[in-house]
Amino acid sequence: MGKIFVLLGKSSSGKDAIFRNLMSDDSLGLKKVVIYTTRPMREGEKDGVQYFFSDKKGYEELLKSRKIIEERKYDTVYGEWIYFTVDDGQIDLSDGNYLIIGTIDSLMSISEYYGSESVIPILINTDDGIRLQRALKRELKQAEPKYAEMCRRFLADEEDFSEERKAMAKITRVFNNNDAIEDCINEIKDYIISNK
Numbered sequence: 001m002g003k004i005f006v007l008l009g010k011s012s013s014g015k016d017a018i019f020r021n022l023m024s025d026d027s028l029g030l031k032k033v034v035i036y037t038t039r040p041m042r043e044g045e046k047d048g049v050q051y052f053f054s055d056k057k058g059y060e061e062l063l064k065s066r067k068i069i070e071e072r073k074y075d076t077v078y079g080e081w082i083y084f085t086v087d088d089g090q091i092d093l094s095d096g097n098y099l100i101i102g103t104i105d106s107l108m109s110i111s112e113y114y115g116s117e118s119v120i121p122i123l124i125n126t127d128d129g130i131r132l133q134r135a136l137k138r139e140l141k142q143a144e145p146k147y148a149e150m151c152r153r154f155l156a157d158e159e160d161f162s163e164e165r166k167a168m169a170k171i172t173r174v175f176n177n178n179d180a181i182e183d184c185i186n187e188i189k190d191y192i193i194s195n196k
Contacts, residue, residue, distance in 0.1 A: 070109030
């Protein structure tokens with residue numbers, strides 16, 4: 001039986017860069033799971049690559065047909081944004097191992113849906129100062145930077161990734177991404193291999 005590795009971390013902790021590296025390593029044999037979102041597409045993003053971009057009507061149709069495995073709703077300064085994982089045939093645990101970026105809430109919902117023995121959390125920890133610098137650098141590249149939303153996400157992460165919530169989700173292993181991302185990635189690769 002395959003496993004679902006859920007990559008977790010606060011905003012700007014390096015999840016996307018780590019995800020890309022892990023997915024490009026053929027020796028790990030991981031399959032990508034693309035989640036859905038109703039948030040607007042950012043500069044440089046492509047539908048079906050970072051996310052499947054949906055509108056509210058598409059989300060409601062999937063919800064009505066009971067295809068949504070987990071969902072997260074955020075009241076942003078631009079309105080409600082929804083991120084959700086869909087049972088759309090991407091995951092077949094009889095046919096391999098998967099990697100998905102998620103949150104503690106999505107980790108718990110995916111564990112409930114597929115069974116906790118099939119779901120392995122990978123939590124990335126990054127110093128808050130480093131995260132703020134990365135987030136600002138990313139927003140500066142946008143045609144219309146969303147600084148207020150960047151700050152809202154940063155503050156919301158404190159609650160979302162509290163010690164109590166990590167304990168509730170049974171997250172015991174943390175990987176630090178402060179200095180050399182290569183070291184963090186290599187530790188995660190070893191961890192994935194030992195848990196497949």
